[in-house]
Amino acid sequence: MNKGRGFRVYAFVYLAFLYAPIVLLPIFAFNDATIVSFPLTGFTTKWFVQMWNNAALGDAVRNSLIVAVSVSILATTLGVFAARATTRYRFPGQAGLLGMIMLPLVLPDIIIAVSLLVTILQLGISLTLKTIILGHTLIATPFTIAILNSAFQSLDRSLEEAAYDLGETKASTFRLIIMPLVMPGIISSLLIAFSISLDEYIIASFLGGTDNTLPLYIFSLFRFANQVPTVMALGTILAVLSVVLLTIAEYFRRRGIARAGGKDTGGFL
Amino acid sequence: MNLRKLFRSEAASGYLLLSPTAIFSIVVMAAPLIAVVLFSFMTAGYLKIIWTPTLANYVTLLDQPIYVTLMMRSLIVAAVATAATVFSALPIAYFISFFVPPERKSLWLFLITIPFWTSYLIRVFLWKVILGYNGVINSAFLGLGIIHEPMTFLLYNANAVVITLAHAYAPFAILPIFVSLEKIDRSLLEAGQDLGESRFMTFIRVTLPLAVPGVVASVLIVFIPTVGDYVTPTLVGGNNGQMVANLIENSYFKLGNYPLGSAISVSAMGIVTVICLIFLFLNRRFLRSRS
Numbered sequence: 001m002n003k004g005r006g007f008r009v010y011a012f013v014y015l016a017f018l019y020a021p022i023v024l025l026p027i028f029a030f031n032d033a034t035i036v037s038f039p040l041t042g043f044t045t046k047w048f049v050q051m052w053n054n055a056a057l058g059d060a061v062r063n064s065l066i067v068a069v070s071v072s073i074l075a076t077t078l079g080v081f082a083a084r085a086t087t088r089y090r091f092p093g094q095a096g097l098l099g100m101i102m103l104p105l106v107l108p109d110i111i112i113a114v115s116l117l118v119t120i121l122q123l124g125i126s127l128t129l130k131t132i133i134l135g136h137t138l139i140a141t142p143f144t145i146a147i148l149n150s151a152f153q154s155l156d157r158s159l160e161e162a163a164y165d166l167g168e169t170k171a172s173t174f175r176l177i178i179m180p181l182v183m184p185g186i187i188s189s190l191l192i193a194f195s196i197s198l199d200e201y202i203i204a205s206f207l208g209g210t211d212n213t214l215p216l217y218i219f220s221l222f223r224f225a226n227q228v229p230t231v232m233a234l235g236t237i238l239a240v241l242s243v244v245l246l247t248i249a250e251y252f253r254r255r256g257i258a259r260a261g262g263k264d265t266g267g268f269l
Numbered sequence: 270m271n272l273r274k275l276f277r278s279e280a281a282s283g284y285l286l287l288s289p290t291a292i293f294s295i296v297v298m299a300a301p302l303i304a305v306v307l308f309s310f311m312t313a314g315y316l317k318i319i320w321t322p323t324l325a326n327y328v329t330l331l332d333q334p335i336y337v338t339l340m341m342r343s344l345i346v347a348a349v350a351t352a353a354t355v356f357s358a359l360p361i362a363y364f365i366s367f368f369v370p371p372e373r374k375s376l377w378l379f380l381i382t383i384p385f386w387t388s389y390l391i392r393v394f395l396w397k398v399i400l401g402y403n404g405v406i407n408s409a410f411l412g413l414g415i416i417h418e419p420m421t422f423l424l425y426n427a428n429a430v431v432i433t434l435a436h437a438y439a440p441f442a443i444l445p446i447f448v449s450l451e452k453i454d455r456s457l458l459e460a461g462q463d464l465g466e467s468r469f470m471t472f473i474r475v476t477l478p479l480a481v482p483g484v485v486a487s488v489l490i491v492f493i494p495t496v497g498d499y500v501t502p503t504l505v506g507g508n509n510g511q512m513v514a515n516l517i518e519n520s521y522f523k524l525g526n527y528p529l530g531s532a533i534s535v536s537a538m539g540i541v542t543v544i545c546l547i548f549l550f551l552n553r554r555f556l557r558s559r560s
Contacts, residue, residue: 004364004367004368007360007363007364007368008364008368010360010361010364011360011361011364011365011377014357014360014361015380015381017436018381018384018436018439019384020395020399021384021391021392021395021396021398021399021436022384022387022392022395024395024398024399024405025387025391025395028398035403077289078289078290078293079290081286081287081288081289081290082287082290082291084286085283085284085286085287085290086283086287088282088283088286089279089280089282089283089286090279090280090283091279091280091281091283091284092280094283094287097287097291098287100291100294100295100298100299101290101291101294103294103298104298105490106489106490106493106494107298107493107494108493108494108496108497108498108514108537109494109497109499110497110498110499110514110517110518110534111302111305111497111534111537111538112298112301114305114517114521114530114531114534115298115301115302115304115305115534116297116301117521118301118304118305118308118527118531119300119301119304122304134297135297137293137297138293138294138297138298141290141293141294145290195386199386199388199389199390201389201390201499201500202499202500202514206521215388215389215390218388218390218391219390219500222390222394222504228394231391231394232391234391235387235388235391238387238388238391239387239388239391242386242387242388243383243386243387246379246382246383246386250375250379254375
């Protein structure tokens with residue numbers, strides 16, 4: 001193990017780099033000063049109280065939840081179709097079609113934002129939360145497909161055939177046999193799509209019209225120095241929330257793989 | 270009867286099942302992308318678009334130095350950020366793949382992905398706190414007596430953008446490299462050493478070439494979105510760190526010139542595509558030998 005020591009030290013330094021900003025979050029959320037800088041001046045929970053009493057924030061959170069829940073359901077549904085189609089069937093043009101569907105993974109978000117804005121305005125549709133949902137579903141779908149693909153891939157085909165032999169139809173087989181087996185994958189895909197939408201800024205700012213989502217609201221607060229500690233308090237809560245959500249997602253993803261008897265290859269991507 | 274058979278065939282079932290997602294992708298992504306290309310050849314009139322195809326927008330982009338300057342800067346900053354991200358990610362991917370026991374690998378990958386899922390905006394803002402005039406680094410160095418006045422070259426320039434992007438895109442670089450390292454047959458490495466290569470030379474001549482597909486994937490997956498990143502240059506870039514996304518946003522919202530904004534978007538996409546194709550072409554030898 002000696003030869004790995006250099007790498008091990010590097011790995012811990014790298015983790016420190018990755019976690020540096022997140023460690024600062026609670027420190028400033030509980031720091032009794034308007035200006036976010038060192039040295040610290042004392043402990044307070046007033047930023048959390050201020051955050052709680054903020055009505056505009058409440059609206060933004062509500063809008064973000066509407067968008068994120070809709071996106072997680074839509075993107076996961078689209079992901080189920082695509083993952084099932086590409087893992088179960090072979091057909092010409094499959095790679096090309098899937099490539100197109102996965103394209104938002106590498107397309108800069110601002111390009112998606114701009115192209116949807118131009119199209120939506122040209123069609124005379126007004127910008128609301130619904131248009132944000134469209135944009136977010138587009139960028140979240142490739143992630144759901146990546147997760148669901150591994151869930152569908154580890155399915156045993158003979159279970160499905162047994163169901164057909166016993167007289168079940170395609171639809172009832174899907175509902176009774178396949179769905180329960182890929183359920184952990186579906187739950188983890190719902191959670192990932194939810195997190196992606198909840199965090200997205202540029203598409204929401206182009207397609208939101210006058211509707212504010214949480215990231216838009218946070219961005220607007222950065223301009224007011226005295227609001228920054230409130231953002232830190234909010235960020236702390238969001239960070240805790242997303243760690244909890246991800247732990248649940250990871251738990252279901254692993255259970256799904258274990259249930260289908262596959263080998264864990266790790267990671268969401 | 271024949272039609273029915275066709276309908277039940279494997280290919281038909283596949284198309285039918287993929288169609289909702291494919292149609293969504295065509296309507297919400299492909300068609301709008303085509304619309305942007307069309308728009309880039311139009312002219313912005315007063316409160317309306319003049320529908321006469323023209324190259325005027327592209328001429329403007331080439332004529333006014335600001336557009337060329339910001340495009341060049343975006344490409345350079347994204348290239349440097351990509352290099353920084355991928356080079357710092359390589360040892361981590363190597364460490365997890367070769368030194369971490371199999372049952373602990375998922376835990377390490379999980380640890381790496383967690384920071385990525387906390388609010389991007391707030392993470393970027395916290396880099397401002399770390400790098401700023403009264404920031405963590407300056408106050409620490411002042412306290413230790415290493416410097417006597419705060420360093421100002423940390424924030425509001427391209428350096429800050431590179432550091433922040435390297436942080437934001439870390440998991441995107443690590444995961445593809447890790448996956449390609451995991452695929453390497455370990456007996457090849459033993460064979461290399463049995464045949465008298467040193468451990469270092471085995472790494473250079475066996476491991477690295479086999480890891481190239483992963484490295485290429487992570488370069489592309491980091492480079493393409495970073496060219497178009499908006500939040501990072503806006504928050505930590507300062508006036509000299511603005512990038513092409515700021516230009517696009519500006520022409521859409523401040524100038525209200527949609528055709529010009531579309532022309533910037535299309536040029537950016539075109540240039541990035543060409544660069545990526547050249548990059549893939551240069552690495553074709555390694556990519557082909559894998560498949």
